[in-house]
Amino acid sequence: MTFFNSEITLFIHIYLILILGYAILIMSSYLILAHLSTRELKEYLKKNSFVDYNVLLTSQFAPKLSLIAPAYNEAFTIEENVKSLLSLNYNNYDVIVVNDGSKDNSMEILIKTYDLVLTDLNIHPKIKTKKIKGLYTSRNAAYKKLIVVDKENGGKADALNVGLNIAQHPYVVCIDVDCILDKDSLLKLAKPFLESHGKRIIATGGVVRIANQCIIKNGRLVEVNIPDLMLPRIQVLEYLRAFLLGRMAWGRLDGLLLISGAFGAFDKEIALLAGGYDTKTVGEDMELVVRMRRYMLENKIPYSISYIPDPLCWTEAPEDFKIFKKQRSRWMRGTIETLSLHKKMFLNPKYKLLGMLSIPYWTLFEFLAPAIEFIGIAITIVFFVFGLIHWHFFFLLLLFVYCFAILFSVIALYSEERTYHKYPKQADFFKLLLAAFIEPFYFHPMAVYAALIGYKEKIMGTKGWGEMTRKGFTKK
Numbered sequence: 001m002t003f004f005n006s007e008i009t010l011f012i013h014i015y016l017i018l019i020l021g022y023a024i025l026i027m028s029s030y031l032i033l034a035h036l037s038t039r040e041l042k043e044y045l046k047k048n049s050f051v052d053y054n055v056l057l058t059s060q061f062a063p064k065l066s067l068i069a070p071a072y073n074e075a076f077t078i079e080e081n082v083k084s085l086l087s088l089n090y091n092n093y094d095v096i097v098v099n100d101g102s103k104d105n106s107m108e109i110l111i112k113t114y115d116l117v118l119t120d121l122n123i124h125p126k127i128k129t130k131k132i133k134g135l136y137t138s139r140n141a142a143y144k145k146l147i148v149v150d151k152e153n154g155g156k157a158d159a160l161n162v163g164l165n166i167a168q169h170p171y172v173v174c175i176d177v178d179c180i181l182d183k184d185s186l187l188k189l190a191k192p193f194l195e196s197h198g199k200r201i202i203a204t205g206g207v208v209r210i211a212n213q214c215i216i217k218n219g220r221l222v223e224v225n226i227p228d229l230m231l232p233r234i235q236v237l238e239y240l241r242a243f244l245l246g247r248m249a250w251g252r253l254d255g256l257l258l259i260s261g262a263f264g265a266f267d268k269e270i271a272l273l274a275g276g277y278d279t280k281t282v283g284e285d286m287e288l289v290v291r292m293r294r295y296m297l298e299n300k301i302p303y304s305i306s307y308i309p310d311p312l313c314w315t316e317a318p319e320d321f322k323i324f325k326k327q328r329s330r331w332m333r334g335t336i337e338t339l340s341l342h343k344k345m346f347l348n349p350k351y352k353l354l355g356m357l358s359i360p361y362w363t364l365f366e367f368l369a370p371a372i373e374f375i376g377i378a379i380t381i382v383f384f385v386f387g388l389i390h391w392h393f394f395f396l397l398l399l400f401v402y403c404f405a406i407l408f409s410v411i412a413l414y415s416e417e418r419t420y421h422k423y424p425k426q427a428d429f430f431k432l433l434l435a436a437f438i439e440p441f442y443f444h445p446m447a448v449y450a451a452l453i454g455y456k457e458k459i460m461g462t463k464g465w466g467e468m469t470r471k472g473f474t475k476k
Contacts, residue, residue, distance in 0.1 A: 012388055019376050019397075026365055027404050030245075034411055037248035041309055041419060045308040047378045051221030053187040057091060061188045064170060065219050065265065071175040075104040077178045077316070079113050083219030085175070086145055090186035093424065098208055101153025103128075110148050115140045121147070125165040128278040130154035132162065155275035155464065156261075157284035164268065166274050168444030173265045176255035178316050180221050181263070185312040187262075189265045199304040200266045202292050206312035207243040210236045211429045214314065220290065221314055226428040231324060234435045234443040235317040240412040244309065244419075251307025255358040257338075259305070261285030263313035270295065272305075280284070281341070282464070283334015290330070290342050290354075297351050311422055325450045332454025336365050370451035402440050409436035 002421070056062050067085055071078055078097075085095045099107050110116060116136035129151070136148040149162055160174055171193060173186065187204065192204045212232040215223035227233045240455045250256045259266075261284065273294045277284040296303040318324035336417065339346075346363065348355040380397070413432055416422065423429060 005199055005351070006235065008388070012383060013097035015379065015383075016393075018035050019051050019380070021395075022372060022376075023401065024395055026369070027363065030408055033249040034093055034408070035159050035249075036247045037245045037253050038415065039243065040248050040252040041415065047421060051191075053089075053191075054186055056187050056191060057089065061194065062090070062092050063143075064168040064191045064456055065090070065173050065186060066163070066171070066268075067093060067095045067166035067173045067175060067372050068098065068160055068167065068174050068307060069095065070098045070100050070163070070327060071106055071177040072100045072153070072156070072159075072441040073104045073106065073211050074177050075102075075106045075109055078106050079109055080145070080216055081177050082110070082114070082218050084180050086143060086217075087183070087219055088186050089183045090190070090378065092169070093186060094149045094169070098149045098162050100150060100151060100156070100159040103412075106445065107148075110472060111136065114143045114146055114148070115139045116146075116148055121166065121434065123166055127161040127165055129158050129162045129165065134352040135166075136421060155279055157279040157281070159278070161276045164271060165283060167268055168269055171265055172268045172271065172272070173263070174261065175264075175313070176262045177316060179208075179262050180216060180314040182310070182312050183220065183313075185263070188308055188312060189263075192308070193267075196304065199302045200267065200270075200296075201306055202296060202303050203254070203259055203264060204306040204308060205247070205264040206308040206314055208239060208260050208262045208313045209311045210239055210317045211314035212317055212319065224422050224424075226423060226425075226431045227317075227319075228443065229319050230435065230438065231321070232319050233431060234439050237409055237412065237435050237439065238443075240416050241408060243409070244415045245412050247307055248309050250358070251305070253353060253357070254304055255353050256305050256307060257290055257354075257358050257362055258286040259289050259307075260313075266292070278341075281334055281337040283338050286334060287338040287341060290338055290345075290359075293354055294342060294345065294351065304307055309419070311420055324446065325453060329446055329448035329451065329454035329457055332367075332370070333452045333458045335362070336454070336458050339363055339367055357469060370448045371455065373448055374452060386409045405440045405444070406436050409439065 001316045015351065066183060069081070069085060074081070082095070097110065099110070106217040115138050117136045117139055118134050121135050130153070132151045136150065138144065138146050147166065149166065151159065151162055163174070164172060169449060171190070173189065175181070189204050205382060210232055212220065212227040213225045214221055215225070226236060231381050247256060265283070271288065272290055274288065274292045278287050281287050293303070293305070307412060318327055339359065342359070345351045345359050347360060380389070384391065384394045410433070413429070413436070417429070423432070
């Protein structure tokens with residue numbers, strides 16, 4: 001019996017060491033990324049504080065861009081969003097809206113609002129896609145930049161590939177049609193393509209913010225507000241952490257694996273050479289970035305990916321758990337698919353920092369983290385119930401994790417306040433601060449549960465996005 005008890009004690013000690021080790025490792029990595037992000041953010045702001053973007057606006061060397069906006073059942077927001085895309089502060093661009101077989105009246109709204117008529121365009125597709133039913137342009141000269149494609153439903157990736165086939169310009173900007181862009185978004189997104197020295201910039205991405213309860217007028221965001229509902233409010237905080245304290249650091253290291261599908265620019269030639277978007281994955285944005293980087297490394301072509309910390313894009317976040325769960329489970333499935341498709345790169349020195357750091361980090365702290373956390377909490381509770389660990393250790397561990405979660409959110413809030421200060425109302429700051437204290441008990445368990453659903457859906461072979469109902473923006 002003594003031997004048996006000693007075996008249990010040894011197992012518990014090893015388990016606790018592993019749990020504490022993993023917690024310290026993930027927390028340390030977050031702090032290191034936050035430090036790198038802060039340094040990069042300061043350098044970026046200093047470097048760009050005197051930039052006159054009007055020079056780029058009038059320059060003949062400004063990159064020509066094609067905006068590709070897939071749309072599926074976006075009737076609530078599509079009119080305002082297309083207005084936003086057509087009124088950006090940039091000269092050399094056009095807008096390609098791809099209606100991916102919407103079941104609502106999205107296409108009717110577009111035809112009526114923008115006076116669209118069927119047209120013939122000379123297309124030489126390089127990527128196979130679902131059938132195109134019609135191409136439309138406007139009879140109104142005010143909308144001469146707009147091209148609308150009506151096609152059979154094939155999913156977001158297929159719609160983006162249609163846009164790649166149609167795009168006439170060397171760079172494409174892929175955007176969710178439910179997003180509202182800052183008026184200077186394209187100017188800031190295009191700038192890195194002009195600044196490359198020796199390395200080819202194959203993609204750039206910017207910060208995405210939450211637009212719920214913000215006021216939109218004529219396709220423009222005119223007033224920034226914090227959501228009243230707690231679920232989207234905490235997502236504001238989550239996005240601050242992800243973009244200001246995460247991707248900023250990976251951009252500095254040149255190890256970005258993901259440019260948000262909501263808003264990112266790509267070198268069209270490299271995107272086509274890499275094969276375009278993979279229609280078999282629901283994480284097409286992440287998978288394309290990894291595949292483009294892999295293509296450049298395997299062909300020994302010097303390249304880089306740029307990241308811009310400016311808040312360039314505002315999007316609608318889920319406001320109820322049902323939609324939130326679908327979104328996050330899909331994100332997890334996309335992560336699993338991308339890591340599986342490119343497992344050859346894991347700890348492979350041939351792929352440099354991408355293979356030796358970025359993909360292992362994403363595997364350990366993004367893909368495996370929800371499972372490790374769930375299993376760890378379950379085992380710890382069992383040990384606690386059976387008296388195998390002391391209650392003070394159990395609650396000290398919870399307090400430690402809780403305090404760190406709040407600390408990291410406060411760092412993100414501080415970074416926002418010291419830089420872009422997009423939430424100027426004092427009440428908004430305290431709303432977000434309160435959300436930081438509530439998040440670990442309310443939001444985080446839902447996010448972990450949704451990720452676990454993502455595991456299950458992947459094992460069960462679930463395909464597709466699922467219905468993502470939009471409520472629409474607040475208009476003034």
